[in-house]
Amino acid sequence: xxxRDELKEQAIREKAIEMIVKVGFDGLSMQKLAKAANVSPATxxxxxxxxxxxxxxxxxxxDEVFTDNTLKxxxxxxxxxxxxxxxxxxxFNHHVKYPHHILFMEQFRSSxxxxxxxxxITKFKAAMESFFCNAIERGELREFPLEVFWAIAYGxxxxxxxxxxxxxxxxxxxxxxTEERMREAFEVVVRALKK
Amino acid sequence: xxxRDELKEQAIREKAIEMIVKVGFDGLSMQKLAKAANVSPATxxxxxxxxxxxxxxxxxxxDEVFTDNTLKxxxxxxxxxxxxxxxxxxxFNHHVKYPHHILFMEQFRSSxxxxxxxxxITKFKAAMESFFCNAIERGELREFPLEVFWAIAYGxxxxxxxxxxxxxxxxxxxxxxTEERMREAFEVVVRALKK
DNA sequence: AAGATAAATGAATGTTCATTCACTTATAAA
DNA sequence: TTTATAAGTGAATGAACATTCATTTATCTT
Numbered sequence: 001x002x003x004r005d006e007l008k009e010q011a012i013r014e015k016a017i018e019m020i021v022k023v024g025f026d027g028l029s030m031q032k033l034a035k036a037a038n039v040s041p042a043t044x045x046x047x048x049x050x051x052x053x054x055x056x057x058x059x060x061x062x063d064e065v066f067t068d069n070t071l072k073x074x075x076x077x078x079x080x081x082x083x084x085x086x087x088x089x090x091x092f093n094h095h096v097k098y099p100h101h102i103l104f105m106e107q108f109r110s111s112x113x114x115x116x117x118x119x120x121i122t123k124f125k126a127a128m129e130s131f132f133c134n135a136i137e138r139g140e141l142r143e144f145p146l147e148v149f150w151a152i153a154y155g156x157x158x159x160x161x162x163x164x165x166x167x168x169x170x171x172x173x174x175x176x177x178t179e180e181r182m183r184e185a186f187e188v189v190v191r192a193l194k195k
Numbered sequence: 196x197x198x199r200d201e202l203k204e205q206a207i208r209e210k211a212i213e214m215i216v217k218v219g220f221d222g223l224s225m226q227k228l229a230k231a232a233n234v235s236p237a238t239x240x241x242x243x244x245x246x247x248x249x250x251x252x253x254x255x256x257x258d259e260v261f262t263d264n265t266l267k268x269x270x271x272x273x274x275x276x277x278x279x280x281x282x283x284x285x286x287f288n289h290h291v292k293y294p295h296h297i298l299f300m301e302q303f304r305s306s307x308x309x310x311x312x313x314x315x316i317t318k319f320k321a322a323m324e325s326f327f328c329n330a331i332e333r334g335e336l337r338e339f340p341l342e343v344f345w346a347i348a349y350g351x352x353x354x355x356x357x358x359x360x361x362x363x364x365x366x367x368x369x370x371x372x373t374e375e376r377m378r379e380a381f382e383v384v385v386r387a388l389k390k
Numbered sequence: 391a392a393g394a395t396a397a398a399t400g401a402a403t404g405t406t407c408a409t410t411c412a413c414t415t416a417t418a419a420a
Numbered sequence: 421t422t423t424a425t426a427a428g429t430g431a432a433t434g435a436a437c438a439t440t441c442a443t444t445t446a447t448c449t450t
Contacts, residue, residue: 001395002446008398024306026220030438040399042440051438106305110298111219129365147358147370148351148380155350156343163342170324175342185343192387197416197427225408235429237410246408 009047011037016058021103025055025111052113059108062101067124069094076127080135081190088157088186092177095161102165142195152193156185204242206232211253216298220250220306247308254303257296262319264289271322275330276385283352283381287372290356297360337390347388351380 015036019028030051034041048054070090074083095102132149135141141149163170164177210231214223225246229236243249265285269278290297327344330336336344358365359372 001448002397003448004397022307024220024308026306026308029436031436041438042400043398045439046397103305106301110301110305111221112217113219113221125365142383144379144383145370145376147355147365148376150365151351151354151358152380152383155352155354156346157350159346159350159353160342163346170320170342170345175340181340181343184339185347188337188339188347188387192383196418196425198418199427203428224406226406236408237430238428240409241427 008037008039008043012039012044012047012054013058013061016054017062017100017104020058020107021100025107025113055108055113058104062098062104065098066094066101066105069097071124071127074127074131076131076134078131080131080138080140080194083131083135084153084190085186087154088182089179091157092161092182095165099165102161140195141193149193152189156189157182160185203232203234203238207234207239207242207249208253208256211249212257212295212299215253215302216295220302220308250303250308253299257293257299260293261289261296261300264292266319266322269322269326271326271329273326275326275333275335275389278326278330279348279385280381282349283377284374286352287356287377290360294360297356335390336388344388347384351384352377355380 012033016028016033019033019036030044031041034044037044044054048057070087072090074086074090076083078086129146132141132146136143144152160177160182163175166175169175207228211223211228214228214231225239226236229239232239239249243252265282267285269281269285271278273281324341327336327341331338339347355372355377358370361370364370
């Protein structure tokens, strides 16, 4: 029996994300992907039921890596300040390590294809929610709806990450998100949220 | 000479945005669009050079409407608190009035097609930058890089708008962004940014 | 070494796509 | 009315698409 070549599947997955980021969902064709991954078009169909399945599987994998990286060293019982700072660092590091992923995720999420099962997301969401709730119960935080917290706690970070990733600059010079600047913004955010 | 029927162009534009939001860039075909707009495929090509031109024109129009709505009543000389609050209200109202637009914009921006000329954007960016700089010169604000300000000033608003637009809920109940909640978040943000 | 099995393939299939073209229709000017 | 002109059309075109299939190839078991 011939054995499965895992490198082939890897190549397909990687090239697919690369292509989607470069040329959009619109531009991703199975034949071009096959060529880019050095594989026959038919081979793709050994690993993925069809184009939609490929896209969904990519999304699920990318999301899993994100969850793993984000929860690294994290515990919902941490103090609010420590936990949120760890989240900021984890998320920043993740997006720097996998620069393609954030673009892919954004495209995927803003496209109406999303149909994926929420296996890990639930675990992730649960950890985040219990983190916030613990902090509120401990009386560390001013009382807001969860969404308002979430927005103030993470909104700025993602806007900063976008600036960091972007080739363009807001004012004349290109913005680079150092840990120092991140800390600066973080302290403003935490001071605003804490009691 | 036969006269141009502006309703036809309008129909094409509206249906295109509708379709893109519903079915993604991927799913938008010229023939389906023609059918949806009650028009011959060839008619589309009277108003738009080709598919790409159609998409770019849509983007430019949508962006122009956004700029107009956002700058309504706005003056870069306003006090920081008044100006930012007006921005929050303007942007929120805009996105509620044109719920398709934000999804379309997001898809467009996260797709690698963007190629549009920056005519109005420049005017818009200039207004925003001078607004921030004025506030800093007047000594109203703590001194941060522009991007850090921007991130703290708008990041939370957009996260809130996304929650408001989303069908899904973060905790059990669906979140609705009332002016009261917006004001609540706004005050936290302003307090964090002001000297 | 032979046989069995699943991986891998290139070429083929039928479909859908963006775009064009020869033609018809409506209207402004004469 | 007639004529000129541009709007509007349905059908056609060739390219590109997702997917399948008859074969070939590699590797495990015996």
